[in-house]
Amino acid sequence: MRVDVISIFPEYLAPLDLSLIGKARRSGLLDLHVHDLRTFTHDRHRTVDDTPYGGGAGMVMKPEPWGEALDHVADQEDSRPILIVPGPGGARLDQSLARQLAAADWLVFACGRYEGIDERVYDYAQSTYDVRVISLGDYVLNGGEVAALAIIEAVARLVPGVIGNAASLFEESHEDGLLEYPIYTKPEQWQGFSVPDVLLSGDHGRIAQWRHQQRLDRTAARRPDLLPPELAGAPEDLVVGV
Numbered sequence: 001m002r003v004d005v006i007s008i009f010p011e012y013l014a015p016l017d018l019s020l021i022g023k024a025r026r027s028g029l030l031d032l033h034v035h036d037l038r039t040f041t042h043d044r045h046r047t048v049d050d051t052p053y054g055g056g057a058g059m060v061m062k063p064e065p066w067g068e069a070l071d072h073v074a075d076q077e078d079s080r081p082i083l084i085v086p087g088p089g090g091a092r093l094d095q096s097l098a099r100q101l102a103a104a105d106w107l108v109f110a111c112g113r114y115e116g117i118d119e120r121v122y123d124y125a126q127s128t129y130d131v132r133v134i135s136l137g138d139y140v141l142n143g144g145e146v147a148a149l150a151i152i153e154a155v156a157r158l159v160p161g162v163i164g165n166a167a168s169l170f171e172e173s174h175e176d177g178l179l180e181y182p183i184y185t186k187p188e189q190w191q192g193f194s195v196p197d198v199l200l201s202g203d204h205g206r207i208a209q210w211r212h213q214q215r216l217d218r219t220a221a222r223r224p225d226l227l228p229p230e231l232a233g234a235p236e237d238l239v240v241g242v
């Protein structure tokens with residue numbers, strides 16, 4: 001998978017050199033390119049913003065640098081990339097959308113700052129990109145970089161080979177609609193807390209059943225909205241492993 005990120009703060013994307021994403025870059029699984037939007041300005045002050053037409057607070061990101069940056073990125077390949085513009089007004093990222101994006105060959109991220117990007121950039125990009133506005137949730141960040149990091153991590157870890165043990169992708173929260181079961185490791189006793197006996201039993205059938213029930217209980221307690229319709233609204237003690 002190829003990923004391009006355009007930002008006025010390219011150093012914000014430095015964490016992508018770390019851990020599993022960094023390893024995927026070095027192995028060639030992830031072809032990541034970060035671009036400084038100011039590269040595509042031509043004035044002495046490398047201006048990327050200006051006052052809003054119609055008045056209002058704050059500044060708007062000028063269309064010209066974005067147009068040049070998007071043309072520069074896209075003209076290196078002949079396929080049609082997905083352009084992701086993180087924003088609070090977009091489609092909310094969830095595991096299903098992350099899986100969809102993980103199937104793409106090429107993602108390009110436009111990280112807005114200030115009050116946002118001139119609307120004509122979204123219109124202009126349509127001819128070359130599949131434009132998507134994606135939100136992390138109903139709260140406002142100062143810029144798209146943090147959202148881009150989150151989306152890239154959620155997507156890249158689903159690319160085959162990025163996570164060494166693919167089995168660990170299953171039974172994660174939201175992978176199949178339920179939250180994950182509690183996990184434990186050594187020591188058996190810690191600060192007066194014990195590991196549940198069933199996990200020490202060696203009875204894999206009982207362990208699987210206990211873990212499934214734990215997932216149902218946790219989902220009923222923390223995210224009842226995720227429960228399947230047949231269980232939605234059932235009192236917690238009746239959400240029995242099905």
Ligand SMILES: Nc1cc(-c2cccs2)n[nH]1
Pocket residue numbers: 086087088111112113134135136137138139140141142143144145147
């Ligand atoms: N979910 C979300 C995205 C954002 C921003 C993206 C770019 C500027 S603000 N805020 N909240």
